[in-house]
Amino acid sequence: MTPGSPDILAAARMLADDVLFPDAMRVDGLDAVPAAHLDALAAEGLYGASVPQQAGGLGLDLRTTCAVTEELASGCLATAFVWLQHRGLTMTLAAESTPAALRDQWLGLACQGKVRGGIALTGLIPGPPLLRAQPAEGGWRVDGEAPWVTGWGLIDLLLVVARGPGDSVVSLILDAAAQPGLTVTRQRLAAVNASVTVQLDFDGVVVPRERLASQEPFDPAASLRPDRLRINGSLGLGVAGRCGRMLGPGPLDDELAACRAQLDSALGADVAAMAQARAAASELAVRSAAALAVRDGSKSIMADQQPPRLAREALFLLVFGSRPPIKSALLQRLGAMAVLSAATGTSGAAQHPSSVIAGSPFGGGGSPFGGGGASGSW
Numbered sequence: 001m002t003p004g005s006p007d008i009l010a011a012a013r014m015l016a017d018d019v020l021f022p023d024a025m026r027v028d029g030l031d032a033v034p035a036a037h038l039d040a041l042a043a044e045g046l047y048g049a050s051v052p053q054q055a056g057g058l059g060l061d062l063r064t065t066c067a068v069t070e071e072l073a074s075g076c077l078a079t080a081f082v083w084l085q086h087r088g089l090t091m092t093l094a095a096e097s098t099p100a101a102l103r104d105q106w107l108g109l110a111c112q113g114k115v116r117g118g119i120a121l122t123g124l125i126p127g128p129p130l131l132r133a134q135p136a137e138g139g140w141r142v143d144g145e146a147p148w149v150t151g152w153g154l155i156d157l158l159l160v161v162a163r164g165p166g167d168s169v170v171s172l173i174l175d176a177a178a179q180p181g182l183t184v185t186r187q188r189l190a191a192v193n194a195s196v197t198v199q200l201d202f203d204g205v206v207v208p209r210e211r212l213a214s215q216e217p218f219d220p221a222a223s224l225r226p227d228r229l230r231i232n233g234s235l236g237l238g239v240a241g242r243c244g245r246m247l248g249p250g251p252l253d254d255e256l257a258a259c260r261a262q263l264d265s266a267l268g269a270d271v272a273a274m275a276q277a278r279a280a281a282s283e284l285a286v287r288s289a290a291a292l293a294v295r296d297g298s299k300s301i302m303a304d305q306q307p308p309r310l311a312r313e314a315l316f317l318l319v320f321g322s323r324p325p326i327k328s329a330l331l332q333r334l335g336a337m338a339v340l341s342a343a344t345g346t347s348g349a350a351q352h353p354s355s356v357i358a359g360s361p362f363g364g365g366g367s368p369f370g371g372g373g374a375s376g377s378w
């Protein structure tokens with residue numbers, strides 16, 4: 001257990017219940033998450049959640065950071081989502097391999113939330129590069145597109161990961177602001193629209209040489225590491241948890257605990273186990289939101305009610321932060337494995353092992369949500 005973690009979890013829950021959730025319906029209709037919400041997270045030190053204490057952060061371990069993320073997501077997914085992207089910037093700044101000058105300039109301010117960050121990890125996507133960085137006069141020239149970048153207008157810096165020369169990935173720290181060669185196009189979202197997610201098109205954007213954080217060999221497997229996939233699962237737990245609390249005590253509480261345990265135990269396992277755990281968390285969020293809607297009846301279809309907001313957020317979490325094995329596991333759980341098989345040309349003969357949620361009334365092979373084992377078909 002991280003020293004001080006009970007306190008930080010209590011603080012995160014208080015923020016979620018007293019600040020974020022009471023405002024979540026309003027934020028759902030806004031063009032941007034209110035800065036005051038991000039300030040409230042910063043005031044609790046959460047902008048430096050995962051940064052070691054000696055570097056100015058809270059020094060939370062991954063499990064505690066995940067628990068904090070779950071709490072915040074239960075309050076307001078849009079706010080939690082914007083906040084979570086900042087972690088990519090702070091972890092990069094805190095890395096030993098990052099030049100000290102970058103760390104000295106920004107890490108302290110980033111931990112305090114005075115400088116806020118987002119990420120464009122486009123260069124990590126396998127296949128032909130969508131985003132490229134080449135050495136150029138004065139620094140690095142970036143070309144291509146980053147189709148999904150969250151927090152634009154709410155962030156100061158953007159960690160851009162692009163493909164570099166010699167099958168490398170180059171990490172650059174860009175000012176998150178208008179500049180020559182950069183086109184910003186807003187993505188209109190059916191959920192978490194206040195996250196201000198945009199597409200960025202780069203046409204010869206020059207990033208100064210001193211903004212290079214790292215250049216490393218491109219390793220497509222790195223993005224599938226369980227420790228990298230774990231945290232987004234907490235967004236699903238947060239949405240499911242909020243639905244469960246609105247429903248009142250019941251069997252979904254046990255499923256939530258089982259999903260959380262499954263995600264945590266997959267940290268010590270392989271990508272297949274983590275993919276199953278992520279799929280289980282996403283599916284639980286969908287099912288919990290559906291149960292809440294059914295419980296509340298017709299008013300659940302009214303635009304100003306919580307059930308449709310939570311259902312839209314659960315839909316978003318079916319696709320956000322996905323990877324092929326997660327998608328495969330989810331389609332299998334949803335009884336639609338053939339859809340993926342047709343799309344990818346993989347064999348549709350994936351097996352349906354027994355449920356990954358022990359004791360779940362939904363876990364049996366007779367349920368459309370049941371059967372969640374590794375297919376090995378991705």
Ligand SMILES: Cc1cc2nc3c(=O)[nH]c(=O)nc-3n(C[C@H](O)[C@H](O)[C@H](O)COP(=O)(O)OP(=O)(O)OC[C@H]3O[C@@H](n4cnc5c(N)ncnc54)[C@H](O)[C@@H]3O)c2cc1C
Binds near residue numbers: 324
């Ligand atoms: C609303 C929204 C906001 C988002 N915000 C951001 C953001 O701020 N920064 C950001 O970098 N991404 C962001 N993403 C992208 C997200 O992380 C994933 O890329 C996306 O959810 C995967 O969608 P997809 O399955 O349609 O695959 P695509 O995006 O079409 O990607 C193609 C393939 O590459 C894989 N892939 C995608 N991203 C990565 C990666 N980083 N590493 C390895 N493989 C990958 C996918 O699993 C898929 O198989 C956002 C996505 C959405 C929907």
